[in-house]
Amino acid sequence: MNEAKTGEPKAGEAKASEDWTARQRDVLDAALRLMVEEGDNLTMAGVARRASCSKETLYKWFGDRDGLLTATVQWQASKVRVVPVDPGKVDLASLAESLEGYARDWLKVIASDTSIALNRVAVSHAGSGKDNLGAIVLENGRFALAKRLKPVLDAGKKAGHLAFEDAETAFRTFFGLVGRDVQIRLLLGDWPGLTEAAIAEDAARATRQFLALYGARKEQ
Amino acid sequence: MNEAKTGEPKAGEAKASEDWTARQRDVLDAALRLMVEEGDNLTMAGVARRASCSKETLYKWFGDRDGLLTATVQWQASKVRVVPVDPGKVDLASLAESLEGYARDWLKVIASDTSIALNRVAVSHAGSGKDNLGAIVLENGRFALAKRLKPVLDAGKKAGHLAFEDAETAFRTFFGLVGRDVQIRLLLGDWPGLTEAAIAEDAARATRQFLALYGARKEQ
DNA sequence: GCCGAACCGTAACGTACGGTACGTTCCTTG
DNA sequence: CAAGGAACGTACCGTACGTTACGGTTCGGC
Structure with a gap:
C-alpha cells in the first residue's frame, strides 16, 4: 500500500515536488531514465541498481511497483510547470x-x-x-x-x-x-x-x- | 519460430485471410476477443482455454507469443478491407x-x-x-x-x-x-x-x- | 563514543507464465 | 476397419520478477 503522504492527490493531480526528499527525487529520476530505456519492462531490481538504493527502500517509499510508476509519472509531471500567460498584449x-x-x-x-x-x-x-x-x-x-x-x-x-x-x-x-x-x-x-x-x-x-x-x- | 507460410509478408503488411484455415481464424478471433478484455496481459493458456485448443497447437501454428499477437493483429487488419473510391462523381x-x-x-x-x-x-x-x-x-x-x-x-x-x-x-x-x-x-x-x-x-x-x-x- | 534509525546489498521465497512433452481422442484416408 | 496424423487436455519445467527478510553500514543526536 502507498505510504499515504499528507493529502494524497486526487485522480490525475501531480504531487508537489516538496512531497519528496532530494534523495527520493534522485531515485525517481533514475526510475524515469530507466523507463525511457526499458519502457514498462523496467524491473524493481533494475531501478534499485540504477539508483543505488535497496529494493526495501523502494517498497518502503512507494509501496509497490505501481506506486513507484505512479510516483515517477507524477514527478515528471511536476517538473514541467505551467508558465501562465500574460493577458497584456492582445494584438x-x-x-x-x-x-x-x-x-x-x-x-x-x-x-x-x-x-x-x-x-x-x-x-x-x-x-x-x-x-x-x-x-x-x-x-x-x-x-x-x-x-x-x-x-x-x-x-x-x-x-x-x-x-x-x-x-x-x-x-x-x-x-x-x-x-x-x-x-x-x-x-x-x-x-x-x-x-x-x-x-x-x-x-x-x-x-x-x-x-x-x-x-x-x-x-x- | 514462425511457421513460415508461403511468402511471409514484409514489415506491416497484412496476411491474406486465406493464409489461415477456418479453425485457425476461430482461434485468432478468440485471441482478439481476449485481447480486448485483457490487453497485453493475455496469456497463452488463456487463449488456449478460450479457443478450446491446446497450447501446443498455438505454438505449432504461431511459433511463440509474439507470433500469435502479430497474427492476431494482421488477422484483424485483414478483416477491415479497403473499399476503393469510385472516381466518377467529382462534384x-x-x-x-x-x-x-x-x-x-x-x-x-x-x-x-x-x-x-x-x-x-x-x-x-x-x-x-x-x-x-x-x-x-x-x-x-x-x-x-x-x-x-x-x-x-x-x-x-x-x-x-x-x-x-x-x-x-x-x-x-x-x-x-x-x-x-x-x-x-x-x-x-x-x-x-x-x-x-x-x-x-x-x-x-x-x-x-x-x-x-x-x-x-x-x-x- | 554510543544508540537507534534509515538505508544499502543481497539472498531467499512465491508465483505467474512462456514454452515443452506426452498420452488420448478424433478425423481423414486408403 | 486399420493406420496415421492433427489437435486436445494436462502435467511439467525453467525462469523472470515482484515481494519479503535479514545482516551490515552510515549518520545524526545525545
Missing part, C-alpha cells in the same frame, strides 16, 4: 506568436523521449485498470495544455481577433491541427521526422490554419 | 460527402473496443523492439487511411475543388481535424463521449473545416 501579432509558441513547445514535448516513454506505459496500463496512470498523464498533458491555452483563446476572442462559441471546441481544433498524426505515430514507433526546423514549420502552419478557421477577419 | 457535394463518410467511418473505428485494444498492445510493444506490431498497426491504420483518401483528394484537386501542393500534408491536416485529441484520450482510458451523433457531428465539422482550408472556392 493579433502577439496572439499568433503565443499560439505558435505553444504549438512549438508542445510538439517538442510530445517528441521527447520521456514523453513517449511515459505515454507508452500509461497507455499500456490504461488497459487493465490497476492504476490510473492514464488519467495522470492525460491530466498533465492534454488537459494541462488546454488550461494553459484557454486564457489565450479567450483573450483573443475578447479582443475581437478570434470568433468561436465554445473555447473547448476551438482548442480541440487547434490541438488537432498541431498534433495531427504525430503522437500516434511516435507512440507506435514511427519517426515522422520532427527536427527542430520541421517543428517550427508545423507550428507556424497550424497557427496559420487555426487563424484561418477561427480568425474574426479574413487572413487566409 | 463538390459528393466530394464533401466522401470526406465526411470517411471521417465518420474512421472515428467509428478508432472508438471501437478492438481498435483501442490493438493500438494499446501495439504501443506497448513499440517500446521494446521485440516485434513490429507498431509498424503493422500503423500500416493498416494511419497509412491505409491515407492510401484510401489520397485518390479522393487528388480527384478533388483535379476537378478544381481543392487547392493544395502536397497531398500528404493535406491528408495530415484532415487527419488532425477529424481525430483531434480523440485517439490519445481513448488510448489513455478517457471517454470523450463519442456517441453515434457526436461522431456524425464531428465528421461534418472536420469536413467543413477542411474545405474551408483547402477548398479552391470560398465556402466558409
Whole structure:
C-alpha cells in the first residue's frame, strides 16, 4: 500500500515536488531514465541498481511497483510547470506568436523521449485498470495544455481577433491541427521526422490554419 | 519460430485471410476477443482455454507469443478491407460527402473496443523492439487511411475543388481535424463521449473545416 | 563514543507464465 | 476397419520478477 503522504492527490493531480526528499527525487529520476530505456519492462531490481538504493527502500517509499510508476509519472509531471500567460498584449501579432509558441513547445514535448516513454506505459496500463496512470498523464498533458491555452483563446476572442462559441471546441481544433498524426505515430514507433526546423514549420502552419478557421477577419 | 507460410509478408503488411484455415481464424478471433478484455496481459493458456485448443497447437501454428499477437493483429487488419473510391462523381457535394463518410467511418473505428485494444498492445510493444506490431498497426491504420483518401483528394484537386501542393500534408491536416485529441484520450482510458451523433457531428465539422482550408472556392 | 534509525546489498521465497512433452481422442484416408 | 496424423487436455519445467527478510553500514543526536 502507498505510504499515504499528507493529502494524497486526487485522480490525475501531480504531487508537489516538496512531497519528496532530494534523495527520493534522485531515485525517481533514475526510475524515469530507466523507463525511457526499458519502457514498462523496467524491473524493481533494475531501478534499485540504477539508483543505488535497496529494493526495501523502494517498497518502503512507494509501496509497490505501481506506486513507484505512479510516483515517477507524477514527478515528471511536476517538473514541467505551467508558465501562465500574460493577458497584456492582445494584438493579433502577439496572439499568433503565443499560439505558435505553444504549438512549438508542445510538439517538442510530445517528441521527447520521456514523453513517449511515459505515454507508452500509461497507455499500456490504461488497459487493465490497476492504476490510473492514464488519467495522470492525460491530466498533465492534454488537459494541462488546454488550461494553459484557454486564457489565450479567450483573450483573443475578447479582443475581437478570434470568433468561436465554445473555447473547448476551438482548442480541440487547434490541438488537432498541431498534433495531427504525430503522437500516434511516435507512440507506435514511427519517426515522422520532427527536427527542430520541421517543428517550427508545423507550428507556424497550424497557427496559420487555426487563424484561418477561427480568425474574426479574413487572413487566409 | 514462425511457421513460415508461403511468402511471409514484409514489415506491416497484412496476411491474406486465406493464409489461415477456418479453425485457425476461430482461434485468432478468440485471441482478439481476449485481447480486448485483457490487453497485453493475455496469456497463452488463456487463449488456449478460450479457443478450446491446446497450447501446443498455438505454438505449432504461431511459433511463440509474439507470433500469435502479430497474427492476431494482421488477422484483424485483414478483416477491415479497403473499399476503393469510385472516381466518377467529382462534384463538390459528393466530394464533401466522401470526406465526411470517411471521417465518420474512421472515428467509428478508432472508438471501437478492438481498435483501442490493438493500438494499446501495439504501443506497448513499440517500446521494446521485440516485434513490429507498431509498424503493422500503423500500416493498416494511419497509412491505409491515407492510401484510401489520397485518390479522393487528388480527384478533388483535379476537378478544381481543392487547392493544395502536397497531398500528404493535406491528408495530415484532415487527419488532425477529424481525430483531434480523440485517439490519445481513448488510448489513455478517457471517454470523450463519442456517441453515434457526436461522431456524425464531428465528421461534418472536420469536413467543413477542411474545405474551408483547402477548398479552391470560398465556402466558409 | 554510543544508540537507534534509515538505508544499502543481497539472498531467499512465491508465483505467474512462456514454452515443452506426452498420452488420448478424433478425423481423414486408403 | 486399420493406420496415421492433427489437435486436445494436462502435467511439467525453467525462469523472470515482484515481494519479503535479514545482516551490515552510515549518520545524526545525545
